[in-house]
Amino acid sequence: MEQYQRYVTDNKFMAEKENQILQSSKTNQTDASAIPKNNFTQSSRTTEFALDRSKSMSFDWSEFERVFATEFNSKGGFERLVSFLSEVSKIIAKYLKSERDINSKVLDFHHPHQLREMMDHCLYVDENPRDLEQLLSDCKETLKYCVKTAHPRFWNQLSTGIDIIGLVAEWVTAAANTNMFTYEMAPVFTLMEETVLERMRGLIGWRDGDGIFAPGGAISNLYAMLAARHVINPNIKQAGMMGSKKLVVYTSEQSHFSIKKAAVILGIGLENVISIPADNRGKMVVSELEKAVKQTLQQGNIPLMVNATCGTTVLGAFDPVSEIAPLCEQHDIWLHIDGAWGGSVLFTEKYRHLLKDIHRADSMTWNPHKMMGVQLQCSAIFLKKKGILSAVNQLGADYLFQKDKLYDTNYDTGDKAIQCGRHNDIFKLWLMWRSKIFVGNPEEERRFQASTRTGQC
Ligand SMILES: Cc1ncc(COP(=O)(O)O)c(C=O)c1O
Secondary structure (H helix, E strand, O other), X not given: OHHHHHHHHHHHHHHHHHHHHHHHHHOOOOOHHHOOOOOOOOHHHHHHHHHHHHXXXXXXXXXXXXXXXXXXXXXXXXXXXXXXXXXXXXHHHHHHHHHOOOOOOOOOOOOHHHHHHHOHHHHOOOOOOOOHHHHHHHHHHHHHOOOOOOOOOOOOOOOOOOOHHHHHHHHHHHHHOOOOOOOOOOHHHHHHHHHHHHHHHHHHOOOOOEEEEEOOHHHHHHHHHHHHHHXXXXXXXXXXXXXXXXXXXXXXXXXXXXXXXXXXXXXXXXXXXXXXXXXXXOOEOHHHHHHHHHHHHHOOOEEEEEEEEEOOOOOOOEOOHHHHHHHHHHHOOEEEEEEOOHHHHHHOOOOHHHHOXXXXXXXXXXXXXXXXXXXXXXXXXXXXXXXXXXXXXXOOOOOOOOOOOOOOHHHOHHHHOOOOOOXXXXXXXXXXXXXXXXXXXXXXXXXXXXXXXXXXX
């Protein structure tokens, strides 16, 4: 309701501004200050905006409908839809082919003001609907200036390449356009999520446990810290951090900044994130971690979580989990594995040893959108124990998560999440997994390593 009101208020504001603009353009005194600041950055646009609006007062919305909806249902509409989609496929196929041309540029770089000028003919959004031909041209134009992530000279250890099965899966996902918050909204994808999460937990070495797909590794790390905090003090959910003792997080100086960010978001505070030195290969020095934990205890504060990064962002180092785990077990500290990047080595016989003992951890972040080459975004947080995600996040909104539905509402995974609506990130991973990765098959592993460049770590 509040949002709706804000929407109405915003629209009123826009309408008032537009009226002012119309009045001033009628009297030939366009007042730039009358235009909401965030609309356009260039003053030339400002003038165009004012003039366009004055022309389009009797705008016909049925134009819009004709192009995007009803036409496909009318006589011959299906054929037109098929030909439109095949035109898009051709554009994509040509792009994918040209992307792999080693003689082409990885990026046709231009400064923002230049690019704005070069795309001037199509960047503008206004109330005039463009026809499908124009939109096809817009698609081509857009791809022209993108970074070619499947180019042989595009080298990024975190995410790279275009997997065709993943691409097709993204199309199907968009066609289904379902929201992952409840089983009734996404029955098939909910089951796929359950199946794949279970399979991935199996690779971590957990028979049971919990997990959820999240929008990226940073958010997955936030989930882990949130869960750790809930286990140590469930009251915080109700009472907030005010009465809490200082909670301390340990992470190597080479770890990803999202650990610090999570501490900021959760009210733990940056000064309570202890940066543990790393050795010259980028691995956490466990004796330094030990010292830091001792100091926390001496100060009467609470060691909350150790983050062991498996696959650090810059050096690709793997913190020694086998040495860190006993320390965490001794002091009852939550052990989180940030395997956002390196988690995927679980798929290879050759490198799996880098993640030895990760089953001793309490949680793990793992991004299939990194080393596995699944299209962005695809990231999951795993927990060894079931029930914590629900306990900390569940609020039971009764318009969405009713308990008297005609199916097992444990399949309504949405209330375990910190978001409401959730994108379907599972289908592309599921389809890709079915198409290629087979642990233990040397030929598959070789291809996986070649395609993901695991061979370099
Ligand atoms: C080790 C590590 N953790 C977490 C992240 C954050 O992942 P995302 O960009 O998906 O939020 C990254 C990204 O670079 C990373 O390298």
